[in-house]
Amino acid sequence: MNNQTTFPADADRDAVTAAVMEHGYALIHDLAPDLVAEAGRELAPYLEATPFGSAGFLGARTRRTGALFRKSVAAQQLAIHDMVMGVCDQVLLPQCARYQLNFSGVMELHPGEKAQVLHRDGDLYPFRNPYPATLVQTMWAVSDFTRENGGTQVVPGSHLWDESRKPLEQEVISAEMPAGSLLIYQAGTLHGGGANRAHAPRTGIAFQYSLGWLRQEENQHLTNPPEVARHYPPRLQALVGYEYGGPYLGFVNGDDPARLLADDGYDGPALRSRPDIDAAQARVPRFRFEHPGEEASEQAAWTL
Ligand SMILES: O=C(O)CCC(=O)C(=O)O
Structure with a gap:
């Protein structure tokens, strides 16, 4: 366990924010096991009814569904978890008056899925890295996340890199965490789903938060x-x-x-x-x- 980026459930949010700012990510173990398990149960029928992706970025062995708040009451609670709101306040509010929910989705990586290309979520917008924190991304582990089953791959510190720098193999880590834990990272942090070489799916629930001014003036x-x-x-x-x-x-x-x-x-x-x-x-x-x-x-x- 890396004690600079991995925290217990009762961690101080300032310390978590400091890790997200300095290393680009943090892991908080066992943060909301019951709520995450409930969200997993509520979303399972929707995943079951969803075909695999169209290959490429979305994965040929990955099921994804979005619009989570219409599908899961527990997901509504997870999205406003105190720890997440506390970190978003500190990371995003220096750049905006209000932040907003930018994305909700669940990703179920099945055995045989290949590693997703490493990417920056902030590249939704045409800014060269490094750029200010436009987004905060969260990934709640519904199943355990391991290197073997496709736990999210993360490149520590890459939110600060010029985008021409490509990570070496040894610079990529696997966000290993037990079910109920949280991975939280920045817009500029290189990451991607790992390859699932295990025998059961790896499931994560993702919510992304963005600066409130990244929207139309009239709603x-x-x-x-x-x-x-x-x-x-x-x-x-x-x-x-x-x-x-x-x-x-x-x-x-x-x-x-x-x-x-x-x-x-x-x-x-x-x-x-x-x-x-x-x-x-x-x-x-x-x-x-x-x-x-x-x-x-x-x-x-x-x-x-
Ligand atoms: O499934 C994961 O671990 C990460 C997924 C991801 O980064 C994406 O789909 O943009």
Whole structure:
């Protein structure tokens, strides 16, 4: 156990935040075993009814389902766990007035799943790493997480690296933790699901929190629910949000938001982007942040 990044359930949240800021991640063992087990039970039927992913990033042997708060009361409680809120307050509030829930999902990696490509969740936005903490990501272990069964792989310290630096094999660790524990990490921390070489699935529940200003000014989603927006011109439907904002931005239950309006009988794999969206994003430059250094005031720590 690494005592700089692994904590007991009664850990002080300042110490956990310090690890997330310095090392890019922290593990808190046995934080909410009963609630996590209950969420796992509530979500199991949804996972069972979900096909495996479409290979690539989403995994050919992984089942994923999103929109968790409609499916699990325990998940509602987990998402607002005191420890998570405390760390989000400290990591995100220096950059925003309020943070928001950005993603909810459960990932069940089945035996034979290969390791996912290591990635930064903050790359949803076109910023070059290192960038300020735009996101906090959490992964609750529903099953035990081990190196053998595909426990999340993490690259300690990589939130501070220039993005041109690639991790060596020995720089990648496996987030091993018993069921009921929490892995919490930053937007810029390289990570990915591990390979499952065991005989049973590895299941984790993920919630991601983002800066409150990463959204539309007028709340288009509440103003224009599907039954209302169905009657709008297609261009307007896209503009108010029934369209991806970029790769992986704006999906509904892991799929194209436009499907909320169309009854076209589509029964293919859930997709979180489209080739034309990926191509459009590829021409957007990645903005570089400057960190003015140790002496800078907390108010002006980063400039674009
Ligand atoms: O399943 C995991 O351990 C990590 C999954 C992940 O990082 C992702 O799907 O973006």
